[in-house]
Amino acid sequence: MSKNNKPVLLLIPLVCIAFFSLNVYAGHLEPFRSVPVPKHNPQTPEKIELGKKLFFDRRLSGDGTMSCATCHNPEQAFTDGQDISLSYPTTMNWRNAPTLINTAFQKFLFHDGRVKSLEDQALFPLMSAFEMNQNLDFVEEELRVVPEYVEAFKKVFGGDVTRERIAMAIAAFERTLVSVNSPLDKHLKGDKSALSEDAKKGLEIFEGKGKCADCHYGVNLSDNRFHALNVPENPALLNEPRVIATMRFTAKVYHYEDYKNLREDPGRYLITKNKKDRKAFRTPSLREISKTAPYMHNGVFKTLDEVLDFLNKGGGPGNKALKPLGLTGEEKRYLKAFLTEAPAGEDIAIKYPEVP
C-alpha cells in the first residue's frame, strides 16, 4: 500500500469550470464532522477493538514479521516515514505508504484509486507479494486456532472468522483514526484567533493565488479525483531491480499489456487503461500533512518546500493539469505556515492492544 501526498494542486481553468459545475462544494473548506460509516459495517466498540488487535497482529503477514502497523506506524502519523514503503523481507515496495488518518473520508483508496472502501482495501496489502505476502485461506485458519479471536469474531459478528470480517474489523478501527480539533477546524467554525497571522495569509493564498483549494477542499481537503502532475520518478529507484520487479508484477496483475518493459509508474492508468489517467494519482488529503513526509506517490519530495516549489513552477514537464503559480518566496512561506499549522489536529492516542 502506498501514499500520495500532494499538498497543493492547480487545475487549468477549463477543467475548473467543468469541475465546479459538478461539485457545488469545490473550493470550500469544511470543518471536521463525523466520519461516514457504511450501513453494512456499523461501528461498535468491540469491533473496533478487534480491528485494532488485527491491525497490530503479525500473523497477518506470511512470515510473521509485519503487521499493518509496520508501515502505518502510530508514532509516525500512521506512515512509515520512508520515501518508499517498507516491504516484505527480500522484496522492495514501489510506492509511498499513505497515512491512515482520515482515510474514512476517502472515496478511493491507494494512490491509483483501485478500490472504493476501507473494507475492500484492507486485504490487498495482506495478499501483496511485496507487502505482507500472506495467503488469505491460511490466515483464516491461523486466526481460527486462537480462542480469543474465535470468541471475539463470534461476539462481534455472530459467527466464524472470515477474510471479509477481518477486513470489516480493520476498517472499523481505521475509521477511528481521524484528525480533529485542528486550528483549521476551529477557524472554520468561527474562531478567528485559531490561526496565526502567517497561517491566515497562507489560507488566503491557499484559496486564492495558489489555487490549492481547487482540488484540496471539503473536510478532507481533497477532491477525491486523479490528476497527472507528472511527478518525477524517484531517482533512487529507477535502476533498483527489486523495485522494477514489483512495478512489473503489479502491472502484470492489472493486465498492463507491455508490463515487461515498464520503466515508470503508470498511475491511475493501470486501473482504468484510460490515456488521460497515465501518471495520474489520487489527490491526497492535506490533513496532518506536516507529519507525513516524504511526499507524493513515490516519496520523491522530502519536504513541503520541495512540494511547493514543484507546484509553483507548474508541476512536471508536459503535464496539462498545472500552470506556474508565480508565488513569491514570502507567499510560499505563508502557505507553508498554513499547511503546517492549520490542518494539524489533536494527537491520536493509541493504547496498544494485547495481541492474543
Place this chain on the structure above:
Amino acid sequence: MKEYDGRLRLVIKHYPYKYRDFSHMASEAAMAAREQGKFWEMHRTLLKKSPKLDRNSLIKYAGELGLDLKRFTDSVDGRKYSKLIERDKKLAVDLDVYNTPTFFINGRKVIGNRPYEYLKMIIEEELKGVKK
C-alpha cells in the same frame, strides 16, 4: 561513524532471516571474517551479493577479501559462532524486533533501511540530550 568519531558507538547484532537457507551461514561468514579483521568488508559484500550466499560463494568472497581460506572455512563449517548468533536472535525476539535492519539509536527504535539524513537527524537529536 567518521562524522561522529568518538561520540557514537555502533553495536551490530545478527538477525538472520528465518526463511532464507543461507542467512545463518552468512552471519557465520561475517564473524569468521571478523576473526581476520575484515568484518565490515564481508558485511558489505554479503549485502551486495545477497541472495547468492551459498557456501561456495561465501568462500569465493572470502578469497576476494584476501582471507585465510582454511581458517575461514573451518569457522563457517564448524558453526563456530552459532551460540552467539542464536543469542542475538533471542534478543531480537525479546525486544519485539522482526524487521531488518532495525536500529536502536539511544533507545529509539527505527525500522527499515533509512537514508543517512534520517539517521543523522535522530543522532543529532539524541546527542543534544547527552550530558557532557
